[in-house]
Amino acid sequence: MPFDADSFDAALAINSMQVWPDAVAGLREVRRVMKPSGRIALGFTRYSGQPKEGVTEKLAAAGFTQAQLVETNEWFCALATKPDAR
Numbered sequence: 001m002p003f004d005a006d007s008f009d010a011a012l013a014i015n016s017m018q019v020w021p022d023a024v025a026g027l028r029e030v031r032r033v034m035k036p037s038g039r040i041a042l043g044f045t046r047y048s049g050q051p052k053e054g055v056t057e058k059l060a061a062a063g064f065t066q067a068q069l070v071e072t073n074e075w076f077c078a079l080a081t082k083p084d085a086r
Helices: 023-033 055-061
Strands: 008-014 034-045 065-071 075-081
Touching: 008 023, 023 034, 023 055, 034 055, 055 065, 055 075
Parallel strands: 008 034
Antiparallel strands: 034 075, 065 075
């Protein structure tokens, strides 16, 4: 991404991660441009084709913490935090 490290407080992607060539690499790049304690939300409708299994593990593999799923019958959202730089 053409942004400096620690540029954004939050990131949001809807129905897109399933088409990224390398989801973990993409998430690492998102983490790089986020400020410490920044939050990410990845939202998916049931029509996205993205299975909910493995999404929180990809966030953890990319260096995010506190990864969790929020879900209904129609959609799910994965939430996580960039750890502080301490």
